[in-house]
Amino acid sequence: MPARVAAPIEVRGLSKSFKNVTAVSDLSFSVPHGSITGFLGPNGSGKTTTLRMILGLVRPSDGTSAVEGVPIRALRDPARTVGAVLDSQSLHPARTALDHLKVYASAIGVPDARARQVLALVGLEDVAGRKAGGFSLGMRQRLSLATALLGDPRILVLDEPANGLDPEGIAWLREFLKGFAASGRTVLVSSHILREVEQTVDTLVIVSRGALVYQGRMEDLRKSQQSRLLVASSSPAALATALAARGIVDARSLADGRLAVTGAALDVVQSVATGAGVTIFGAVAEHIDLEQLFLSMTTGQYVAGASAASPSGYGPPPAYPQQPHYPGHPGAGPPPGYGAPAGYPPAYAPHPQGPMSGGPR
Ligand SMILES: Nc1ncnc2c1ncn2[C@@H]1O[C@H](COP(=O)(O)OP(=O)(O)OP(=O)(O)O)[C@@H](O)[C@H]1O
DSSP, X not given: OOOOOOOSEEEEEEEEEETTEEEEEEEEEEEOTTXXXXXXXOTTSSHHHHHHHHTTSSOOSEEEEEETTBOGGGOSSXXXXXXXXXXXXXXXXXXXXXXHHHHHHHHHTOOXXXXXXXXXXXXXXXXXXSBGGGOOHHHHHHHHHHHHHTTOOSEEEEESTTTTOOXXXXXXXXXXXXHHHHTTOXXXXXXXXXXXXXXXXXXXXEEETTEEEEXXXXXXXXXXXXXXXXXXXXXXXXXXXXXXXXXXXXXXXXXXXXXXXXXXXHHHHHHHHHHTTOOEEEEEEEOOOHHHHHHHHHHSOOOOOTTOSXXXXXXXXXXXXXXXXXXXXXXXOSOTTTTOOSSOOGGGOOEEXXXXXXXXX
16 A cells, blocks of 8 residues: 655644634644645634744644644755745845845755746846845735745745735736646645635635634535525515425525525526416526635625625625624724735735744744
């Protein structure tokens, strides 16, 4: 029997509390080899803390994490194994892109020539001699990524790399990551916006309040989306009764008088209506998009799609507007630094972080 190949990243029962804040709670998941795994969750749901624990920068309160089967500190060649971009520090503003990379190249023991190679990989070769202080956010993100690539790692860990990028930057990142994974390598990328990574990731780990709410393939999540028919008829009550008699029990009245029917095709609804003497005036299919599904998983809140007249009767009763959830800040709204406008205040500036830099907190 072939030996079991260790997952690129595996966490088991990982937990972290900061004083009275539980940031991560009994979290287990594994990142499949060759995947682009999206690590999704709202602000404050414990993503950064988890990534920092995986990278050995935060000491777990409980549980374990492994990179290619071993704790990160036991890796023989960490820079060749995993490259990371976290958002904790800023680039030195007075240092050129090339110099910045050379400093890191020397720290991890790779030749200076690699600095130019990674600049080319991220499309920054033309600005190699420019100071990072004058870089746009997108350029800084690319430079951070270039730094993470210096060791030619098999695994990339990226914390919200699309944050603040324009659509062109996001498209570029998507293609870059797909190319990286297509070469048999693995990506773990966090985001608080599913739509932002929807076209990039093939596997999902979704967390809410520090705990796992979904792990699986993107494709399976898509398939699990149920669409419903919004039916306008001469008698919604009679139609609901007739549908129930045919075993179609998920039919709910909407505030606008339509019936929302789940689990039946239009021709079936039409034939049941005809049999019951009910006239159908019109029907539209409502599709729940993934972002709404994501919101319902992570906040317990269902937000109606644009095509829906009303969300009533669908999922948990929505209370509009609903406060986002910030663990550790019950009812207090966002903690300082959260919900910051687009653009990177210094505390959020991305920074490539070699897995061995800094000690665990
Ligand atoms: N060093 C720390 N000291 C105290 N509390 C912390 C610390 N780091 C994180 N937390 C708290 O832990 C919780 C999870 O934070 P974390 O940054 O891991 O979430 P996140 O999902 O990455 O959020 P975001 O998307 O906003 O970065 C939050 O309530 C946060 O305030």
